[in-house]
Amino acid sequence: MKILVAVKRVIDYNVKIRVKPDHSDVDLTNVKMALNPFCEIAVEEAVRLKEKDVATEVVVVSIGPKAAQEQLRTALALGADRAIHVQTDERVESLAVAKLLAKVVEEEQPSLVLLGKQAIDTDNNQTGQMLAALSGLAQGTFASEVVVEVDKLQVTREIDGGLQTLELSLPAIVTTDLRLNEPRYAKLPDIMKAKKKPMDVKTPEEMGVETNTRVSLVKVESPAERKGGIKVGSVDELVDKLKNEAKVIS
Amino acid sequence: MHFNFTEDELAFQDAARRVSADVLKSNAARYDDTRNFCAESLNALGELGFWSMNLPSEYGGVDISSIGMSLAVEEIAYHCAATCSSLTAHFLATDSVLVGGTEEQKQALLPQCAAGEKLGAFALTEPGAGSNPAEMRTKAVRCEQGWHITGTKHYITNGAFADFLVVYAKTDEELGHRGISAFLIDRNTAGLSFSQPEKTLGLRGSHIYEIGFDCVVPERALMGKEGAGFATAMEVLDRGRVEVAAMSVGISRAAYNDTLAWSHDRVVSGKPLCRHQGIQWMLAEMHVQLEAAKLVTYKAAAARDSGQRFSIESAVAKLFASEAASKITDQAVQIHGGYGYISDLPIERYYRDARITRIFEGTSEIQKTIIGRAITA
Numbered sequence: 001m002k003i004l005v006a007v008k009r010v011i012d013y014n015v016k017i018r019v020k021p022d023h024s025d026v027d028l029t030n031v032k033m034a035l036n037p038f039c040e041i042a043v044e045e046a047v048r049l050k051e052k053d054v055a056t057e058v059v060v061v062s063i064g065p066k067a068a069q070e071q072l073r074t075a076l077a078l079g080a081d082r083a084i085h086v087q088t089d090e091r092v093e094s095l096a097v098a099k100l101l102a103k104v105v106e107e108e109q110p111s112l113v114l115l116g117k118q119a120i121d122t123d124n125n126q127t128g129q130m131l132a133a134l135s136g137l138a139q140g141t142f143a144s145e146v147v148v149e150v151d152k153l154q155v156t157r158e159i160d161g162g163l164q165t166l167e168l169s170l171p172a173i174v175t176t177d178l179r180l181n182e183p184r185y186a187k188l189p190d191i192m193k194a195k196k197k198p199m200d201v202k203t204p205e206e207m208g209v210e211t212n213t214r215v216s217l218v219k220v221e222s223p224a225e226r227k228g229g230i231k232v233g234s235v236d237e238l239v240d241k242l243k244n245e246a247k248v249i250s
Numbered sequence: 251m252h253f254n255f256t257e258d259e260l261a262f263q264d265a266a267r268r269v270s271a272d273v274l275k276s277n278a279a280r281y282d283d284t285r286n287f288c289a290e291s292l293n294a295l296g297e298l299g300f301w302s303m304n305l306p307s308e309y310g311g312v313d314i315s316s317i318g319m320s321l322a323v324e325e326i327a328y329h330c331a332a333t334c335s336s337l338t339a340h341f342l343a344t345d346s347v348l349v350g351g352t353e354e355q356k357q358a359l360l361p362q363c364a365a366g367e368k369l370g371a372f373a374l375t376e377p378g379a380g381s382n383p384a385e386m387r388t389k390a391v392r393c394e395q396g397w398h399i400t401g402t403k404h405y406i407t408n409g410a411f412a413d414f415l416v417v418y419a420k421t422d423e424e425l426g427h428r429g430i431s432a433f434l435i436d437r438n439t440a441g442l443s444f445s446q447p448e449k450t451l452g453l454r455g456s457h458i459y460e461i462g463f464d465c466v467v468p469e470r471a472l473m474g475k476e477g478a479g480f481a482t483a484m485e486v487l488d489r490g491r492v493e494v495a496a497m498s499v500g501i502s503r504a505a506y507n508d509t510l511a512w513s514h515d516r517v518v519s520g521k522p523l524c525r526h527q528g529i530q531w532m533l534a535e536m537h538v539q540l541e542a543a544k545l546v547t548y549k550a551a552a553a554r555d556s557g558q559r560f561s562i563e564s565a566v567a568k569l570f571a572s573e574a575a576s577k578i579t580d581q582a583v584q585i586h587g588g589y590g591y592i593s594d595l596p597i598e599r600y601y602r603d604a605r606i607t608r609i610f611e612g613t614s615e616i617q618k619t620i621i622g623r624a625i626t627a
Binding site (some may be wrong): 070 | 261272
């Protein structure tokens with residue numbers, strides 16, 4: 001079976017986020033970028049399925065600026081077979097991403113599409129679900145376990161208060177949660193070999209997909225700085241403050 | 251001069267940064283504390299292909315530039331200088347085979363070294379021959395089965411943990427340095443005796459040993475031509491000095507970054523340390539030393555990549571970056587005050603780890619001699 005994995009270039013999770021002085025957006029100048037951690041888990045799952053001979057081909061796709069090819073190359077180094085880069089410098093919102101991916105799904109006809117449950121930059125958690133709707137395919141979101149059977153899939157989902165197991169018919173869309181697997185590190189020889197793997201570059205225009213934005217970004221603000229704590233002299237004072245200042249108990 | 255790192259170089263830097271932060275960092279303090287050999291960290295690097303960085307693909311290597319390798323070495327040293335030292339000692343051994351070995355030796359050994367399966371040690375220094383290898387007393391005498399090697403080497407990084415040793419010995423005592431030859435010796439050869447690891451000031455996770463030799467090795471153990479050992483060692487050390495410089499930069503950057511962060515958090519007399527001009531000046535000095543050390547290191551790496559001789563560049567880089575590491579880690583301790591002197595923070599470890607960089611692979615004074623002779627020639 002063929003697996004399509006969608007990956008996103010995001011700010012590295014170790015980076016402390018800065019907001020631009022005019023609050024128009026997050027400042028990306030000279031900021032280290034990386035593969036979205038949930039996408040990395042999706043790549044790892046696909047590669048493991050290939051290693052178990054369940055999958056025959058792993059194709060990675062990313063939508064974004066030219067530099068997103070770095071993340072595609074990382075995915076290739078981790079074991080994907082080929083890459084598709086949908087190149088655009090525009091801000092693409094979830095629906096546009098889902099439409100572009102739906103087009104790729106239509107062209108590639110994968111049996112399984114793996115995506116991260118969300119990207120750690122905007123935390124929308126929409127693309128997988130929208131893609132499932134647009135493609136008319138079954139979806140299993142927040143997967144913590146994926147078991148492929150002949151023409152169906154068992155997906156264990158992390159939900160509030162427990163786990164839920166779904167059976168999906170293939171082809172299907174699965175979004176990955178944190179505990180699905182622990183991604184490997186790319187090996188140096190594989191980093192070098194990744195350069196030789198095929199990468200197909202196209203644009204939204206060439207694909208005939210309209211990516212107009214329906215949502216405009218109004219303002220970005222840093223979280224309020226945490227204020228220092230105070231020391232209370234007695235339990236009575238604490239109870240008094242919780243009641244009358246914080247108003248969290250009555 | 252400016253450096254635009256290639257995609258490959260940045261990918262190697264990134265890969266090294268990641269394993270260093272995830273794996274090496276968590277082991278580093280323990281190695282320092284227990285003086286246990288850095289086996290887990292070194293093997294983790296081996297599995298990911300980092301033991302192959304100095305080798306071309308025809309021998310299982312990855313064809314990365316020296317700049318890419320320096321960037322990776324810097325990231326490895328950033329979290330664990332001890333692991334970095336064991337790795338670069340392995341490079342000295344495999345570089346020796348690459349530079350001076352026979353084709354048969356290269357084919358037989360280097361792919362396994364690249365794959366992280368065989369660890370090497372480089373045995374040049376002796377109790378009475380450090381800065382001047384020509385004074386070595388270890389000798390190899392032809393015998394019926396090949397060569398009879400006798401003598402003592404010391405400060406040999408990886409020693410007892412290595413799978414093989416590159417041993418430099420006199421095959422002709424009359425010829426001075428031209429009488430030195432290199433031998434490739436299996437660690438399990440009968441007649442090798444290893445001391446306990448030395449108790450060192452720094453790099454405690456990277457063991458160094460005294461090794462006694464009274465062994466017989468086959469004729470094929472000779473690397474290349476008889477008498478070519480000194481030239482091999484000098485070329486290998488030219489290469490190794492770039493790595494020591496990169497390692498020094500890694501330690502320096504760790505000390506600098508930790509100190510800069512500390513200076514924002516630690517409040518003295520009502521304001522953070524970094525708002526005191528005296529501290530700003532110290533931080534500025536550290537910054538300048540670090541930036542300059544990086545540049546000479548990358549320049550030496552670029553010179554190595556150019557294929558021309560790079561003895562001066564590598565000596566300049568090694569001298570400057572190692573001296574800078576001592577200055578930077580010293581200032582790091584000073585700015586941290588008492589906190590820099592106790593082992594709760596890694597600052598005192600950086601200080602101890604940095605010290606050897608001015609001594610091994612040629613002392614600072616030897617670097618000055620190399621540079622001085624070259625510029626007055």
